[in-house]
Amino acid sequence: MFSIRWLCLVGAVLLHGLEVRSQSTTFSKNVSSCAGYSLQSLQESSTGLVARLSLAGAPCNAFGNDFNNLTLQVTYETETRLRVRIADSGNQQFTIPDSVISRPPPPSSFTQSSDLVFNHESSPFAFWITRRSNPNAAPLFDTRLSSLPKTPIAPVIAGDDSTALDGFPLVFEDQYLQLTSSLPLDTNIYGLGEVVASSGFRRNVVSDGGSIQLCGRVMPEIPRPEHVRFYLEHRFNESTQEAQTHGVFLFSSSGGDIMLLTPPDSTQSLIQYRMIGGVLDFYFFSGPSPQAVIEQYGALVGLPSWLPSWAFGFHLCRWGYVSVNDTMAQVAGMREANPS
Template structure:
């Protein structure tokens, strides 16, 4: 992967390739509901002879000569391979230009400017001027926001829902201190400590900070190796292992596979248990593709390919207290209805009302308790939302009403993707008229868009392929009109089918166009066409970022793109098209859950019952 642009490469001859890990790709699909909260791999090795954390680097050209590449490199005595080296430690970063972190103030900030001893940094589009803003939100919660001083960048909109940010709280008796420091060569760093014990929570002096347009890196020393959290990835233990394995975070429609692959959700929060039993947690509020790596030297390396570095440090008395404080910050989880804690039955493949009835009745006859019955997409007509298969699931409403009268609760599924080539499908038409779907950006011309042959493309809708047999549009839940449309469609469907809870699925969001062929989903203009229509993404900085995150490469090697198994990263979202899907991809499920919950709050859908989503 080239991390320098071509102009820089021509001037310095110091371009190179970072080595990223590869893995086999899982083939199985596991359907499951996920609500995504708030979302990159730089494989690193540590040289024992080098004190600071350094990046594993493969220079191009004659790296052994007195070239820029050679001056960038430092070879340990026992290099893993002769053509690989380590980036020199403490060789670039940010130096103070004005201001200072003042631990006596509620708010303080320091202005920094990029500096390097290298001919050129190992990445392009450096953010030259950076601001570090420190805010004491409360006695137990500290915010450290690192951002571009000169121009605004994408910031995670989820924070607009954080209760703690809605009003000011006292921080006169803070449980933490923040100290500004410098490295031996004068680069800025900071340390966050627990005030009563002096335990170090964050210490950024151990690695170079990177702030570039599509590559952010943050490296810190940790208090102990008793670290939990992050994900969603398959693990063999709850406690993290400090073995330099890099774990990606980027929502993906993939069942649990082998470590360290990323799957459905994104949780950029970690908790550390200190030596005396006290604990703290840290949230990195970033929703771009990310990676985290724990190194043997008790070091955590975080990498993101967009946004800003926005940390919330939660200092508690123990793990339970940290969770309490964390939910004070982001909001408490909704208490589910009592019946949702009971015995539930769910599967795909009942295939008919008759089979569903047999299963429920058989359980009842065997005195097996059941409180909730889920129905998957096979109840739909051609797997299309807000429809019922009139043949196989004839009489479904009557059957469910009978079970409801006996106390059984029903949970039905809704996928976000809406089929677009059915002339009589009113759900799609109403959404199209209200402009609720994710769009192609204006800077991608029609010639570079892969539009289906039989859908209306006048509104710039980006179509994809999921379960319905034809091109589908993806609702943009960052639009206010989409929430209103979604509420109406649920309300209309409730007139046709009894249900008490909603299962939202496939909201990574999933798209099959990139790497799956399902014959029943094939959409051709003519039967003799050579291939089916599918969504293809043009080459661009969002679908093909300069840093090759493992969120893509772990599944299908170096040639894989970031949009693998989802829609194009170049897509735009929001009422003003202010978001790129590149930035908000891992927030799609969260945004859908907010829209779904709003419907139930304002229409009293469940008749005084607590909601279940």
């Protein structure tokens, strides 16, 4: 399994570059004038499709310089896994090396047998993912402007203008990427890092939604404060709709935020990805059970190594050792017990 610490390190480097550049460059810091992209030159294949996305208007340069041309790649990798990748056509943005996660080409075609279906609009470009087995159900992921709440929306965090929602176009700049999907109102969604929520593991999108920072951190406080991230950080979530579960994974090492919320008086919730670099490389997993989604996610990123029994338990916690003698006594006790 790839290292989350490595991902956070790369994200920190990108964030440093963003801070240095922003000192000498002025950007609008508002995406309301961003025109999005138009789809052109679509070519279908036995494994999916490739298309060119062209900037649909003048560059808005909200938080960086807009790329004029992007490449869209859609790959039906298995019957339960669909990849949607949006990257700059010149390959200037950082991408995670193939050595981190092995991604061999599909051994056969799954375009007609996959339970996940990629749908799109050309101008402005938007896409949505549906189930072949239940085509009339609400989409699993939907970036169409017609499916999203009206904007502008006041800052989610009072006093923090950066958490305002000015618009939902696809934004692809050298130091800012934005993509938004609608969600069913108060949907059942889990994941997006390690956090304690008032509703348990489930994210309460209506009352406890907000900004989720994409980087783990040490959290020594006991009990854990609610809605504050700690330790683990995965850009992965699973959601249940109509008794079927699916998963969404953003394969990116860049820092950023995820806005997960329900705007006031809205009939729908939303998830917005805000990244400070890299590309938009999404994987969708069809499940349909929660266990199946996790298995499909593990098949992609890799499974953890088998751990020795002595490594389990709170007795190896990093906290509570007040002297070297305490540590030596712990080691001696472990040797005496001789666990396998």
